[in-house]
Amino acid sequence: MRLEGDFYKTEHFESDPAGFRAVVSLNPYHPIYAGHFPSQPVVPGVCTMTVVRELAGRALGCKVRFASVKESKFVSAVIPDGNLRLKFDFAIEADLKITGTVFRCDDGGETAALKLKAMLTR
Numbered sequence: 617m618r619l620e621g622d623f624y625k626t627e628h629f630e631s632d633p634a635g636f637r638a639v640v641s642l643n644p645y646h647p648i649y650a651g652h653f654p655s656q657p658v659v660p661g662v663c664t665m666t667v668v669r670e671l672a673g674r675a676l677g678c679k680v681r682f683a684s685v686k687e688s689k690f691v692s693a694v695i696p697d698g699n700l701r702l703k704f705d706f707a708i709e710a711d712l713k714i715t716g717t718v719f720r721c722d723d724g725g726e727t728a729a730l731k732l733k734a735m736l737t738r
Contacts, residue, residue, distance in 0.1 A: 619666050622646065631675035635707040638671050644696040659694035664718060664730055671704055672714055672736060683737040691728050694720055712736040
């Protein structure tokens with residue numbers, strides 16, 4: 617399932633052979649929040665991981681999936697309110713090892729939300 621266009625929109629994307637940087641805005645009215653959770657919506661971790669995968673695929677010019685996840689540390693909750701944006705800063709090595717951080721960006725500044733080390737496969 618592709619989340620871009622419905623769950624999130626890409627506002628900025630740049631990539632080079634060493635990785636990618638991106639900023640996305642979340643749709644705070646997406647139906648997924650009705651189940652996660654109706655009275656206090658939180659972005660599901662699997663959705664954040666899916667956005668990382670989709671952006672990595674865009675950087676590499678092909679569809680990718682996670683072959684393994686070495687470290688996935690969700691360090692703060694992502695609440696889909698107001699003007700919330702997520703910033704992605706990831707390195708991708710030649711062997712498709714991906715490492716980086718997802719940051720919440722709001723009026724209070726940037727806060728790390730996810731630290732990830734994984735292997736991708738085409």
